[in-house]
Each structure stands twice: as C-alpha cells, then as structure tokens.
Amino acid sequence: MLYVGPSLFGFLIGFILGTRIKEDEEVKFPISSYIVILIAAILMAWQLGPFPYYHDLPLASGFIAAFVGIILGRIIRG
Amino acid sequence: MSTILKIFAFPASIIIICLGISTILGGHITPGGGFQGGAIIAAGFIFCAIVYGFENTPFKFTHRFMATLESIGAIGYILLGLAGLLLSGYFLYNIGVDLYNLLPASIGSVFNYPDAVHAGIIPYLNILIGLKVLVGLSAVVITFLEFKGE
Numbered sequence: 001m002l003y004v005g006p007s008l009f010g011f012l013i014g015f016i017l018g019t020r021i022k023e024d025e026e027v028k029f030p031i032s033s034y035i036v037i038l039i040a041a042i043l044m045a046w047q048l049g050p051f052p053y054y055h056d057l058p059l060a061s062g063f064i065a066a067f068v069g070i071i072l073g074r075i076i077r078g
Numbered sequence: 079m080s081t082i083l084k085i086f087a088f089p090a091s092i093i094i095i096c097l098g099i100s101t102i103l104g105g106h107i108t109p110g111g112g113f114q115g116g117a118i119i120a121a122g123f124i125f126c127a128i129v130y131g132f133e134n135t136p137f138k139f140t141h142r143f144m145a146t147l148e149s150i151g152a153i154g155y156i157l158l159g160l161a162g163l164l165l166s167g168y169f170l171y172n173i174g175v176d177l178y179n180l181l182p183a184s185i186g187s188v189f190n191y192p193d194a195v196h197a198g199i200i201p202y203l204n205i206l207i208g209l210k211v212l213v214g215l216s217a218v219v220i221t222f223l224e225f226k227g228e
Contacts, residue, residue: 004188006103009205013099020138027136029088037089041096051104066099070092
C-alpha cells in the first residue's frame, strides 16, 4: 500500500515549483531531455531507497512524487 | 557560462530540488528536515540563476510567488502551534494528525506518516519550515544578483 501523506505533499511541493518553470528561447529543453532526467530520477530514487519503516515501494516514493509534480506543473501551468 | 554548464544545470537542478523535497518529507525520521531540505531546494534554484543569469533562468520566482510561499509557511506554522495551544494548553504541542480525536480515523490515517513513534504534526512543521527557508535563501541570492552597483 502506498503511503499517501509523503507522496501527496511531495507531489504538491513539486507541482508548485514546477509551475514556475518557464523556458524561453535561450533555455529550451526538448522532451527527450525530460525522459533522460526521468531515468536519472528513477535510478537515484532506487539508490536512495525508502525511508525507515516505509514498506510500500523499494524506492524513495517522495522523491518520485516530487519529480512527477515538477513535470506535471511544468506541463499544466509552466 | 559555458555551453556544457548550460546543458547540465537545468536537469541537475530538477534532481536537486527533488532531493530537497525528499529530505523535507523524511525530516522526522532521517537526518535532515525542513531547513536542510529548503536549503537544498534553494540550491537548485541558485544553481540555475547563476548559470543562466537571473533574467534567463528557467525558474521564474516572482516577488508575489515568494511572498505567497513565505506567508503560507509562517501562517501555517502559527496555526499548527495555536491548534496545540487550543487543544492541549501548550503552544506547538504535537496533537497528532487526528487533532486530538477531532478527525475520524479514516482521515487521520491518510495524513499519518509510518514510523515507530508516530510523528504527528512534525512532518507538516518540516514542510512549512522548508517553504520559508526555500524563499529566504532564494531571496538573498536574488538580491545579490540584481545588485548593479553604484
């Protein structure tokens, strides 16, 4: 079972920060860059592992939730 | 700044910000917490601001945005403290996620963090402090970057 508290608030903080990402002509990253960042984020979350007493996923769920929040914030409001 | 740095900085700052959020969320049970996590998030923003310059940084932290985050952090902290004062008689008393049995267990279980001692409101205090520290450190660097000299 996924613990809702850390995932929800990780997503919220990430979403708030993701809404502030506004790329212009000088700083422009294609979708392929975000896919590479996603792979790096999953690898890093795997290496970080879950917090003690968290037995929901074998990776840092707050880290992944924050990344998903940033990307969704960038897509929806960025 | 060099092209290599400009390619590297933005993706790295996203990872740094995720690590900062993860540090905030685990502050009650692992090393770190609101201050450290907020400082890591601010470091991600500062990294981009220095590499791309404040005008061209992809993270556009406006004055209004920062004021809102700072206000949420301060007011939320005071409200959690006052809730403890009202329900237990002590300011910032850890009243738990069910607010001294005011909330049903189904709602309390959603906001409960799994740990040995049941941290209660400590993770939420960490989140609010993290917002304040994030804004505070970013504001210092923005002030330095915008300084044009006399």
